[in-house]
Amino acid sequence: MRGLRADGHEITVLYESAHRQRVFDLGDQIDRACAVDSYTKVDSLWSALHHLSPPRPVDAVVTTTEWAVVATAVLGHLIGARSVSPRQALACRDKAVQKTAWNLAGIPTADWHVAPTGIGTRLDAERVLAASDLHFPLVVKPLAGGASKSVSVVRDVGGLHRAASAVDDGGRVLVEQFVDGPEWHFDGVVERDELWAFMVSRYCEPLLCTKSGRPSRSITYTPARHRELYTEAADLTRRALRALGLDRGVFHFEVFGGPGAFVASELACRPAGGIVGMMSERVIGVDMYAASARVITGDRIPRGAGERELTHGWTFLPTAPGRVNQVDPDEIRRIPGVNTVIMRVGRGEPMRDMAVASTVGVGFAAVHGDSVEDCERAIDDVVAAVERMHAGAPFTADAA
Numbered sequence: 074m075r076g077l078r079a080d081g082h083e084i085t086v087l088y089e090s091a092h093r094q095r096v097f098d099l100g101d102q103i104d105r106a107c108a109v110d111s112y113t114k115v116d117s118l119w120s121a122l123h124h125l126s127p128p129r130p131v132d133a134v135v136t137t138t139e140w141a142v143v144a145t146a147v148l149g150h151l152i153g154a155r156s157v158s159p160r161q162a163l164a165c166r167d168k169a170v171q172k173t174a175w176n177l178a179g180i181p182t183a184d185w186h187v188a189p190t191g192i193g194t195r196l197d198a199e200r201v202l203a204a205s206d207l208h209f210p211l212v213v214k215p216l217a218g219g220a221s222k223s224v225s226v227v228r229d230v231g232g233l234h235r236a237a238s239a240v241d242d243g244g245r246v247l248v249e250q251f252v253d254g255p256e257w258h259f260d261g262v263v264e265r266d267e268l269w270a271f272m273v274s275r276y277c278e279p280l281l282c283t284k285s286g287r288p289s290r291s292i293t294y295t296p297a298r299h300r301e302l303y304t305e306a307a308d309l310t311r312r313a314l315r316a317l318g319l320d321r322g323v324f325h326f327e328v329f330g331g332p333g334a335f336v337a338s339e340l341a342c343r344p345a346g347g348i349v350g351m352m353s354e355r356v357i358g359v360d361m362y363a364a365s366a367r368v369i370t371g372d373r374i375p376r377g378a379g380e381r382e383l384t385h386g387w388t389f390l391p392t393a394p395g396r397v398n399q400v401d402p403d404e405i406r407r408i409p410g411v412n413t414v415i416m417r418v419g420r421g422e423p424m425r426d427m428a429v430a431s432t433v434g435v436g437f438a439a440v441h442g443d444s445v446e447d448c449e450r451a452i453d454d455v456v457a458a459v460e461r462m463h464a465g466a467p468f469t470a471d472a473a
Contacts (some may be wrong), residue, residue: 074102076363080372085131087112087121112141118148130154133370137344137362139219142166155369157322157342164317165324165342166217168247171317175337178316180309182337183329184250187216191244192237198230201248210251215242220346221280221431226251252329252336256280258291259310259326260345260353262364262374266320269368270359270376273299273306274352277388277449279329283427288434288456290388292448293352297381302332309335323365325349348387348415348437356380383441386448388455389434392418393463394426398435400462405438408458410451413439423469435459 077084086106088096096106107121122131134149134156136142142162149156157165164170168185175182186205192198201207213236214224225236237246256279261271274293283289296303310326317340325345327338344350344361353361358377367374390400398421402414416436418424427433440451 074099076360076372077366077370078102080367080370082132082370083127083129085122085125085127087118112136112138113144115144115147115151118144119151122148122152133366135366135369137365139166139341139343142341142343155371157319157369161317161319161322161342165319165340168214168216168249168339171340172249174316174318175313178312180312180316180337181335183212183252186248188237188246188248191240191246192234192248193244195230195234198233198237201233202230205248207248207250212249212251213237213240214247214249215240216245216247218242219341221283222429224281225284226281252338254330254334256338257306257328257331257335258345258349259306259328260324260349260361261310262323262359262361262368263314263319264321264368266315268307268311269374270353270357270364271303271307271310272296272353272357272359273303274349277386277452280327280431283431283433286391286427288389288391288427289347289431290386290452290456291347291349291352292384292386292445292452293356294445295356295380295382295384298384305332306335309337313337313340321368323361323368346432347389348413348439351413351439352385352387355385383443384445384448385439385441386445386452387437387439388452389427389432390414390416390436390438390459391456391463392424392427392433392435393460393466394424396424396463396466396468397421398424399466400435400459402436404462405455405458408438408451408454410440410442410447411438411455412441413437424463 083104086103087109105125109117131154134154136145146157146159146162169187210228223240227233227236240246256276258274262269274291277290322342326340329336350361353359358379364374398418405414418435425433438455440448442448
């Protein structure tokens with residue numbers, strides 16, 4: 074927001090009620106704002122512009138919110154403003170559209186199958202297996218979800234039926250082959266069909282670890298110390314982006330496997346969640362959130378020096394659902410290797426269940442060290458310390 078203001082733009086914000094306070098906090102940066110009932114509804118976004126009546130035509134429409142990607146693109150197309158195109162947006166939202174493009178381009182990705190009318194019975198589950206040649210274990214997910222919401226690993230027909238029935242996507246569901254091994258995320262900026270900025274990170278555990286009570290956490294590899302890894306990852310990313318037709322924008326690309334055997338999983342045309350943005354500023358000198366707007370508006374994207382020696386990483390601070398938060402951020406800051414602690418849940422407030430989404434936590438901690446292993450140890454120490462604090466925290470009912 075401040076970057077756009079510094080570039081001389083007028084700023085109009087359309088927001089859902091959950092983001093009302095954030096909009097008010099940025100009031101000095103915003104020229105006009107209007108609430109909308111949903112980021113996914115083009116009619117709501119479009120009518121909001123009519124209510125506000127900006128004095129000049131809108132030059133660009135951008136979003137950093139996964140759920141708003143397609144509606145934002147359609148709105149931009151309707152009013153003749155710069156934006157990601159609707160075709161690009163859909164390819165970066167709908168997993169089946171995405172995987173079809175990758176299959177056609179010869180990009181390795183897990184085998185998959187769409188059940189367009191859902192899996193309402195065990196017989197439906199058996200039919201999906203017969204039609205697809207998939208075999209257990211399998212991953213069940215919405216076609217256009219996010220943050221691992223409603224994503225499950227299933228190991229039998231009954232589990233497939235139950236998991237598919239729990240997906241809130243109008244009845245349809247995506248079933249794909251489970252891919253074992255590490256999960257990575259490649260983040261960057263593509264401009265004029267070339268990688269302008271690029272960063273390679275690996276999750277300490279695949280994101281589905283949150284379903285079993287472990288927080289999302291990640292280590293970023295320093296480019297100067299891992300040149301071969303960056304070369305291979307960048308080659309796969311260029312191919313994946315071109316297959317989707319995304320030639321301009323910020324992206325978050327998740328893959329499984331490792332060097333020599335990367336398997337494409339999902340690609341989004343928006344900045345990553347958590348504090349990946351902090352990592353990109355420290356490691357490659359790029360503010361991904363500012364870049365996500367500037368790459369569309371055409372303004373210059375500033376670039377700092379980045380990191381050449383140290384390794385950086387971060388973790389969500391885990392939750393203990395049913396208890397109230399008692400985490401002392403100062404105690405976390407004293408752990409060797411920790412350089413930043415950000416709290417999202419106040420002391421004494423109830424905590425959500427990490428199984429709901431990979432973006433749930435009481436806060437974040439960023440770490441640094443001389444190696445990947447140093448960062449992993451620091452993150453493990455942070456998670457263990459938070460879990461000890463939770464062990465003595467009162468239950469929600471007791472606190473009330």
